[in-house]
Amino acid sequence: MFRPTISSLRGARPTLAARLRGRLQCPTASRSYASASGPAFDWQDPLVSKDLLTEDEIAISETAERYCQEQLLPRVLEAYRDEHYDPNILLEMGELGLLGANLTGYGCAGASTVASGLITRAVERVDSGYRSGMSVQSSLVMGGIHEFGSAEQKDKFLPLMAQGKLLGAFGLTEPNHGSDPGSMETTARPHPNKKGYLLLSGSKTWITNSPIADVLLVWARLQSSGKIRGFLVERKDCPPGTLDTPPIKDKNGLRASTTGMIQLDDCPVPEAHMFPEVEGLRGPFSCLNSARFGIALGTMGALEDCIARARTYALERRQFKDNPIAKYQLVQKKLSDAVTDAAYGTLAAIQVGRLKDAGKVAPEMISMVKRQNCDRALVNARVLQEIFGGNAVSDEYGIGRHVANLFVTQTYEGQSDIHSLILGRAITGIQAFA
Numbered sequence: 001m002f003r004p005t006i007s008s009l010r011g012a013r014p015t016l017a018a019r020l021r022g023r024l025q026c027p028t029a030s031r032s033y034a035s036a037s038g039p040a041f042d043w044q045d046p047l048v049s050k051d052l053l054t055e056d057e058i059a060i061s062e063t064a065e066r067y068c069q070e071q072l073l074p075r076v077l078e079a080y081r082d083e084h085y086d087p088n089i090l091l092e093m094g095e096l097g098l099l100g101a102n103l104t105g106y107g108c109a110g111a112s113t114v115a116s117g118l119i120t121r122a123v124e125r126v127d128s129g130y131r132s133g134m135s136v137q138s139s140l141v142m143g144g145i146h147e148f149g150s151a152e153q154k155d156k157f158l159p160l161m162a163q164g165k166l167l168g169a170f171g172l173t174e175p176n177h178g179s180d181p182g183s184m185e186t187t188a189r190p191h192p193n194k195k196g197y198l199l200l201s202g203s204k205t206w207i208t209n210s211p212i213a214d215v216l217l218v219w220a221r222l223q224s225s226g227k228i229r230g231f232l233v234e235r236k237d238c239p240p241g242t243l244d245t246p247p248i249k250d251k252n253g254l255r256a257s258t259t260g261m262i263q264l265d266d267c268p269v270p271e272a273h274m275f276p277e278v279e280g281l282r283g284p285f286s287c288l289n290s291a292r293f294g295i296a297l298g299t300m301g302a303l304e305d306c307i308a309r310a311r312t313y314a315l316e317r318r319q320f321k322d323n324p325i326a327k328y329q330l331v332q333k334k335l336s337d338a339v340t341d342a343a344y345g346t347l348a349a350i351q352v353g354r355l356k357d358a359g360k361v362a363p364e365m366i367s368m369v370k371r372q373n374c375d376r377a378l379v380n381a382r383v384l385q386e387i388f389g390g391n392a393v394s395d396e397y398g399i400g401r402h403v404a405n406l407f408v409t410q411t412y413e414g415q416s417d418i419h420s421l422i423l424g425r426a427i428t429g430i431q432a433f434a
Contacts, residue, residue: 045343047344049346057111063098067096068123069125071092076401077396077398083249083251083256085212087167091164095163098134100138100161101115102116112353113357117293117353118297120301121297124298128299128402128406130257132257136169136208137164141168141287143287144287148277150275157215167209167212167215169208170287174203175205184219184221186218188222188231188274197268197270199266199268201264202264203263217231228279229279232275233269233273238268291413296349296373297350302377303402303406305398307338309384313391314331325387335387341380345377362426371416374406374409374416378406384399385400
């Protein structure tokens, strides 16, 4: 298709300077707030972000959306009520190639970072808990092994994890150290009797998938050097009493995912299961950055579902002389704010994804989109909840579930205030954490 160049357009119309000199006679134009012709505004994709996607990314997104709406949505309400997570979901995702989608080799799709984010958006459109279970598997554990694991570790774990036949959990957060992983207390010391083994001791908490995980990526401090290292703990090889992963029940949010602790008591782990080179917090933070990007696009899916539900309700609910409440200014403003934030957040996340694949992303960029998108998704979901009035209390309307979930997304993998300090340090050059 012919596209005019800048040079071909020169001379096609008078310059602004010429018009200002009064050399042209311009007919009086009437002002209009909406054009009778031209592209129509699409409230579901206001800034046409789809045009920024490749054909492969669109196909992956459509596959994920179809699966999520047809297979996940029908069971989410009961799962949320019963605080139940079905591990077969990861098997289903594995069959579709949705796990570790942006990783290369080992049965993974080798798709773009943006494609992986579109998958999280589709999943979180149904429920943040489902996205959390997938993100831990794909970004935190599989991503960590893919980036930092030895060749033997990759060959052993990644193919089965890509199929959803081996489930993973990521153990970083501790009971006494949430936003301060540098003060980690979990330790690894040489096994006194078994050469080539280390003994891990300590506790991790708020660990998605831990009660059902087959392999746990645990970060611990070497007793000998004080360096933080990553260890792959296989449940089947842990002697009785050395590993316990009790579930955390009665949660207010993410009830459709399973959350627990990791309790290690001199748990023996082969040295061959320690990541060979990465030391310190660079390892876990690199894994977290991949997951944070997924959250940035994922929360836009949750917000978009809130918008769709609120819009439908506002068009159907009739009050005051039998008018749909969508007619009223306060309702329209709530919808306008939410649609705008969802559109801006999606564009920002796509841009960061492109930079990540080009090797041009700074960690602060991911902090920015994770913080902003989580914050705006939560704020708008809470406001949209008001459109439902008293009906918002009923879980069948779905909006309250999203609000409860989005509070958690704002909190985990870097609470929003912590990300503001990360950005503040980058802006000023001054460390504000201590």
